[in-house]
Amino acid sequence: xxxxxxxxxxxxxxxxxxxxxxxxxxxxxxxxxxxxxxxxxxxxxxxxxxxxxxxxxxxxxxxxxxxxxxxxxxxxxxxxxxxxxxxxxxxxxxxxxxxxxxxxxxxxxxxxxxxxxxxxxxxxxxxxxxxxxxxxxxxxxxxxxxxxxxxxxxxxxxxx
Amino acid sequence: xxxxxxxxxxxxxxxxxxxxxxxxxxxxxxxxxxxxxxxxxxxxxxxxxxxxxxxxxxxxxxxxxxxxxxxxxxxxxxxxxxxxxxxxxxxxxxxxxxxxxxxxxxxxxxxxxxxxxxxxxxxxxxxxxxxxxxxxxxxxxxxxxxxxxxxxxxxxxxxx
DNA sequence: CTAGTATGGACAAGATGGTTGTCTATATAG
DNA sequence: CTATATAGACAACCATCTTGTCCATACTAG
Numbered sequence: 381x382x383x384x385x386x387x388x389x390x391x392x393x394x395x396x397x398x399x400x401x402x403x404x405x406x407x408x409x410x411x412x413x414x415x416x417x418x419x420x421x422x423x424x425x426x427x428x429x430x431x432x433x434x435x436x437x438x439x440x441x442x443x444x445x446x447x448x449x450x451x452x453x454x455x456x457x458x459x460x461x462x463x464x465x466x467x468x469x470x471x472x473x474x475x476x477x478x479x480x481x482x483x484x485x486x487x488x489x490x491x492x493x494x495x496x497x498x499x500x501x502x503x504x505x506x507x508x509x510x511x512x513x514x515x516x517x518x519x520x521x522x523x524x525x526x527x528x529x530x531x532x533x534x535x536x537x538x539x540x
Numbered sequence: 541x542x543x544x545x546x547x548x549x550x551x552x553x554x555x556x557x558x559x560x561x562x563x564x565x566x567x568x569x570x571x572x573x574x575x576x577x578x579x580x581x582x583x584x585x586x587x588x589x590x591x592x593x594x595x596x597x598x599x600x601x602x603x604x605x606x607x608x609x610x611x612x613x614x615x616x617x618x619x620x621x622x623x624x625x626x627x628x629x630x631x632x633x634x635x636x637x638x639x640x641x642x643x644x645x646x647x648x649x650x651x652x653x654x655x656x657x658x659x660x661x662x663x664x665x666x667x668x669x670x671x672x673x674x675x676x677x678x679x680x681x682x683x684x685x686x687x688x689x690x691x692x693x694x695x696x697x698x699x700x
Numbered sequence: 701c702t703a704g705t706a707t708g709g710a711c712a713a714g715a716t717g718g719t720t721g722t723c724t725a726t727a728t729a730g
Numbered sequence: 731c732t733a734t735a736t737a738g739a740c741a742a743c744c745a746t747c748t749t750g751t752c753c754a755t756a757c758t759a760g
Contacts, residue, residue, distance in 0.1 A: 386654065387653070387654040387655075387657035387658050387661070388582065388583075388586070388653075388654075388657060389677060390561065390657065390660075390661055390664075390673075390677055391557075391558050391561040391562060391565075391657065392583075393677055393680035393681060393684055394554050394555075394557045394558040394561070394680065395554075395555075395558045396680070396684035396685065397551075397554045397680050397683060397684055398551050398554040398555045398558065400683065400684055400685070401550065401551040401554070402551060405551075422548065423548075423552075426548070438737065438738085439737080439738075440736075440737060440738080448717095448718075448719095449718075449719065449720080450737080450738080451718085451719075451720085451738095451739095451740095452717070452718055452719075454738080454739090455716095455717070455718085456717090474726080474727070474736095474737085475725085475726060475727090475737095476725070476726050476727075476736070476737040476738070477726095477736095477737065477738090478737075478738065493547070493548075494546065494547040494548075495547075497547035497548060497550065497551065498547050500550075501547070501550055504550075504683050507682050507683055508679040508682050508683065512675060512679050513550075513679070515672060515675065515676075516675075516676050516679060516680075517549060517550055517553055519668040519672050519673070519676060520553035520554065520556070520557050520676075521553060522667050522668055523557060523560065523664050523667055523668065524553055524556035524557055524560055525556065525560070598708065598709085599708080599709075600707075600708055600709080608746095608747070608748090609747070609748060609749080610708080610709080611709095611710090611711095611747075611748075611749085612746070612747050612748075614709080614710090615745095615746075615747085616746095634707095634708085634755080634756070635708095635754085635755060635756085636707070636708040636709070636754070636755050636756070637707095637708065637709090637755095638708075638709065
């Protein structure tokens, strides 16, 4: 980055760091049988695991978890179901709820993501040192909200 | 963040760190007379300053600099011109080029952004320590591309 | 000088991914 | 039993970026 960015360097490096990890994750995921996974799908899977109830997660649940409308969440669910990552079900105690749970294919994607992130983390540790990397994450925890799972609008940096 | 994210923590914290800075920047910018500035406009201003020629930057220049189509860049330019951040001009040596340069209002926004980022940086330094913060940026420099000004598609984490 | 090629800008159409609003069916609280 | 809240389906709309086409201007090789 050229010298004239000065004050912009901290945010920019954070964004670039994120991009580097995410881009490499998805290159590798594509090689490992998940070519259609998109950058946010891993987060969506996590949200689906945690947001729902006993019998799975509904579009409304997911929308609340991700901070988007239930309609937007519904479209994401349709796509993921089409890709074989979600399986529909129902809640025997509430006939309104159309639930979804992760398929084995989705669990495979999550496990591979974990492994790939771990490998990338190890590469970073080799470059900057394990202690420094640990310090970085620890420090970031101190300056970011503790439980920010919602990213609020996924297009937040384009949003009006 | 709950414990089960494990490997996702590094990328997530990087993204959250970026969001925290950008959100606070724009809250403060709004207070300081720039309520319509959007998260990427600061980067666009930087790109406009550096991407063009002697007489300013064209939509095609900007598109190349940002990694988007010239049409998309043109729409961004239209919006920024409408907000009073860009002034049209022309290149006396090339009648095809419709150039744009930053207005004083845009320079004001850039200066205020610099100042606000500096203040936010100081807050972080107070929380985690000046040395640790410096180490963080230094380390991120080592693991990110040196001159990545292009963010390639601005919607990269939604892109197909 | 001229012919061919490259580039800037305008315009239109389409994809994507989000929004709000409305409707019906089911649940739940009083 | 009635009133209210919520799930889901459907439709309309909006924003942003894309591709493709077209014309005017510039550049380069002969």
